[in-house]
Every structure is written in structure tokens, then in C-alpha cells.
Amino acid sequence: MNPADVAQAALPLPSADVSLIALFLQAHWVVKAVMLGLLACSIWVWAIAIDKMFLYSRTKRAMDRFEQAFWSGQSIEELYRALSAKPTQSMAACFVAAMREWKRSFESQARSFAGLQMRIEKVMNVSIAREIERLERRLLVLATVGSAGPFVGLFGTVWGIMSSFQSIAASKNTSLAVVAPGIAEALFATAIGLIAAIPATIFYNKFTSEVNRQAQRLEGFADEFSAILSRQIDERA
Template sequence: MDQQTIALASDIDFSLWALFARATFTVQVVMIILILASFWSWAIIIQKHIVFRRAKGESEVFDAAFWSGEPLDELYQRVGPAPGTGPERVFASGMAEWQRSHRQDGALIPGAAQRIDRSMDVAIDRESRELNRGLTFLASVGSASPFIGLFGTVWGIKHAFEEIALQQSTNLAVVAPGIAEALLATGLGLLAAIPATIFYNKLSDDSDEISSGYEQFADEFGTLLSRNLDG
């Protein structure tokens, strides 16, 4: 490699901003999409971490209140018509159906247990959908970002070869900038995909754990009401 080529290559700015600025419009669009996807993914990750941590704490607090020996009617009145947490909403849906299943003479309408279970299942499904909201975006970013970045790389390399053909030169000063710009797109794709995939798996497990806790409570609550029905 001659000294002139080395001097030209050393004068090229390879900072991230310079690589972005020199890239073609198509590659710039790809980079912007990947950067936005990465920021949005981290926003979802942080928000879901806060929500799940709060949901676990709320479940512990409600379980302590439920098994404290306080009469269920009093607990239901304390929860009120607009429950503020997931466990309270599941409990309130079951208690509301329990009260609606009583006739004016105090007798129970047949099929009360099935209706109570169905009502709580609907509430659990609603809570699960709320917990999983946003996780689909993480899964999409984790699976699609590498391919989006690869598209930017292919397009950038195509542009680099076009520059080689126009200048009819394959020296480092001509080849290096285009290849570096192209590879930056792949790097951004991986930067967006790796955290999204890792945290999607973790947050999905956390969501399943919380939903399983709701289902376990519903089963215990349904068993408790069944004893009252049999009695």
C-alpha cells in the first residue's frame, strides 16, 4: 500500500455521525428506523419492568388482605366499584357475579359456580392482555431488525461498488468509507435486536408468572365459594 493511499485513508472521518452523513438516503432511512426502534424498545422494556414489579407487589398485598380472615363482603366493599389493581379486579368480578347469583329470597340461581369461574376467567384474560401489551413490538424488533440492517448493508455495499466503478479505483480511500457505512447499518440492526430479544423472553416469563398467580387465586377463590355453595 503506497503512502499516498494511506494518507488519503487517514484523512477520512470514520465517526458515527460522519458515516451516517455520508450514507445514501436509503441507508440513512434504514438507520433512523433502527435507532427509533431501539429507543422505543428500551421505553417498553423500562415501562414493563416498572409495571410488572408493581403488579407483583400488588398481588402480595392483596393476598395478605384476602387471607387475613376479613369477611369477603367487607373486603369487596373496601375494594369498591372501581378496583385499582389486577388482583382486586379479578376478585371483584367473582364477587359481583356471586352477589348477582342470589335471588331476592336469598337462594342461589343454579349454575352460579360456573358463572363465577367464567367471570373471573374473563377478568384474568383482560389483565393478561394488558400485561402483554407492547411485548409483540419487542418480538418484532428482535426478529426483523437484523434483516432491516442487512438490507441497509446490501444497499450500502451496492453504492460502494458503484463508486468504485465511477472512479475506476479500488484503493482503500475509495472502498473503506462505503463498506464502513454499510456495516454500520448491520451494527445498528443488531444493537436493536439483541436487547429486544433478551428482554422479550424475560418479560414474557414475568407476564406468565403474574397471570399464573391470578389464575391460582381464582382457583382458590372458586374453591372457597364452592364450599359455601355446597354448604
């Protein structure tokens, strides 16, 4: 028997295991459920966040590229032909939708200019709305986790402390060694809630402002493009 073992044996109370796993395993099942739920939330939040980060940077790059091409003096017809061949997104989608409407109006024999302007704007608005919807999708999850996560964690904590107090009452022993593990495991729930909620809130704020910026950029482009088309309409009418 080496000295360390002796020392261990000499301790009156074997110090409770307070590693993360032990904290989780010792917890009441309600607290466990809360912890697992919050962990899932956290994973989901980070998945969304990573996805959105890539999406936004991709969208931004696409917009840049499109604007460069649009204002490069290249003919709009050629641009349309190049873009309409493949599925497009964001600004390009908006452009393609407007051009398609324009072409249809001109290629059909009816040559109805009346209302063409309005139709183009409608089409562009729809495509912008679709685009924004795509950008915003799942952001609400972040908002929800960000606002409800701490409460859920707190619920777990309250429940854990409640049950640990009950066990104190049952064991009729109030020494800190008895109380501490239960409270530690209960607080662990709040910790997880905060860990899930803080990034969610930060990402939500960041992504919301990003979406707003991109939507504004899209609308600006739409206005400009509809102005150009409206000039064309007036010239040809």
C-alpha cells in the same frame, strides 16, 4: 503554519471522517432510512421495556399485598367493600369480579344457585384474560424488532455495500481508502440493527416468562377462590 498543519497537508489523502455523524451523513438515503427506522425501533423498544418493567413490578407488589390481605383472616365482605370502591387490577380485579357476581346472585330475589358456580368461574376467567392482555400488550413489538431488526440492518448494509461498489466501479480506484468509508457506513446499519434487536430479544424473553408466571399466579388464585365460593354455595343451598 504549525507543524501539525504541515503534516496534515502532507498526507496524500485526507483521511475520511469516520465519526458516527459523518458515517450517517455520508450514507445513501436508503441506508439512512434504515438507520433512522432502526433507531426509532430501538427507542420504542426501550420505552416499552421500561414501561413493562415498572408495570410488572407494580403488579407483583399489588398481588403480594392483595394475597396478604386476602389470607389475613379479614372478612371477605369487608375486603370487597374496600376494593370495589376504587378501580382495581390483577388479582384484586379478579376477586372483585367474582364477588360482584356472587352478590348479585344473592341479592336478587331470584336466588338462582344453579349455574352460579359456572358464572363465577367465567367472570374470573374474563378478568384474568383482560389482565393478561394488559400485561402482554406491546410485547409483540419487542418480538418483531428482535427478529426483524438484524435483517433490516443487514438490508441497509447490503444496500450500502452495493452502492459503495458502484462508486468504486465508477471511480475505477480500488484503494482501500476509497472502499473503506462506504463499507464502514454500510456496516453501521447492521450495528444499529443489532443494537436494537439484542435488547429487544432479551426483554421479550424475560417479559414473556414474567407474564406466564403472573398468569399462573392469577389462575391459581382464581381456582382457590372459586373453590371457596363453591363451598359457600353448597352450604347455603
